[in-house]
Amino acid sequence: MKYDVILFDVDDTLMDFKMTEENALQNTFTAFGLPTGLADYGAQYQEISKVLWRDLEEGRITIADLGVERFRRLFAVDQPELDTKAFGHAYLENLGKEVHLIPGAVELCSRLSDCRLVVITNGFASVQTARIGASPLCHTFEELIISEQVGYKKPDREIFEYAFSKLGLTDKTKVLMVGDSLTSDIQGGNRFGIDTCWFNPLQKENHLEIQPTYEIKELGELLAIVNGEERF
Structure with a gap:
């Protein structure tokens, strides 16, 4: 050997992870009253997430900050009143339930x-x-x-x-x-x-x-x- x-x-x-992410996002969007959120925000979320995970690899952000920052950026214009910290927490909980x-x-x-x-x-x-x-x-x-x-x-x-x-x-x-x-x-x-x-x-x-x-x-x-x- x-x-x-x-x-x-x-x-x-x-x-x-693609299936995990899509299911968790859909469930979180729905829970926060945004049932079409995956279709409305999915592509934008992917771009934000890609940048932030690269920032993590290169030491420009911590993983804790990444968990909140991705949704702060996502909702900054269209949903400024949304509690992005709560959304991020719920998303992580939903991710943990997905096994694919x-x-x-x-x-x-x-x-x-x-x-x-x-x-x-x-x-x-x-x-x-x-x-x-x-x-x-x-x-x-x-x-x-x-x-x-x-x-x-x-x-x-x-x-x-x-x-x-x-x-x-x-x-x-x-x-x-x-x-x-x-x-x-x-x-x-x-x-x-x-x-x-x-x-x-x-x-x-x-x-x-x-x-x-x-x-x-x-x-x-x-x-x-x-x-x-x-x-x-």
């Missing part, structure tokens, strides 16, 4: 039972803990390393240093980071000096200078990589 420890991202790697796995996630983790499997995520602690805990993967991971709890985030080296310390690891050659984000998962793993695997089911073109060690379009392809049988 080439790798003993697999560090997994969660959203859009093991869990379908990427096809093949359960089978993959089951077949990797000889490895140490660990989650390393920038998501909100309450949301990620709830979703994983309510999923078939609830007993799969040795540790859930969540940026909000540990005080470090991907792509910073510190969150990987924390993971290695927590897990008692010393050999970087036996650890693989798997995720869908080039700027977070792959760049973070590269900076720390461990191998990386980009999960790219939509076959997006990589226009960045960030290069993963491996690239897969289906989760099942990871098995050959872990076992040292890949042909790339």
Whole structure:
């Protein structure tokens, strides 16, 4: 076996965040008297969220502030009286209730039972803990390393240093980071000096200078990589 420890991202790697997000947003909009909110604000929300999550990766905002700021910006013009803090809290609660796995996630983790499997995520602690805990993967991971709890985030080296310390690891050659984000998962793993695997089911073109060690379009392809049988 080439790798003993697999560090997994969660959203859009093991869990379908698009479906999670859409359902949670719709339920929150409806609860706040905006039943057409997803159609009315969805595209604008995506643009705001994309900017703020990049700001988080680059250290310009905290995750706590992100949770409120995205809705403050969204409603600043059309709904200035709306309590954005309450909306953000309700949205996180609704996110935590949504459990939608990427096809093949359960089978993959089951077949990797000889490895140490660990989650390393920038998501909100309450949301990620709830979703994983309510999923078939609830007993799969040795540790859930969540940026909000540990005080470090991907792509910073510190969150990987924390993971290695927590897990008692010393050999970087036996650890693989798997995720869908080039700027977070792959760049973070590269900076720390461990191998990386980009999960790219939509076959997006990589226009960045960030290069993963491996690239897969289906989760099942990871098995050959872990076992040292890949042909790339």
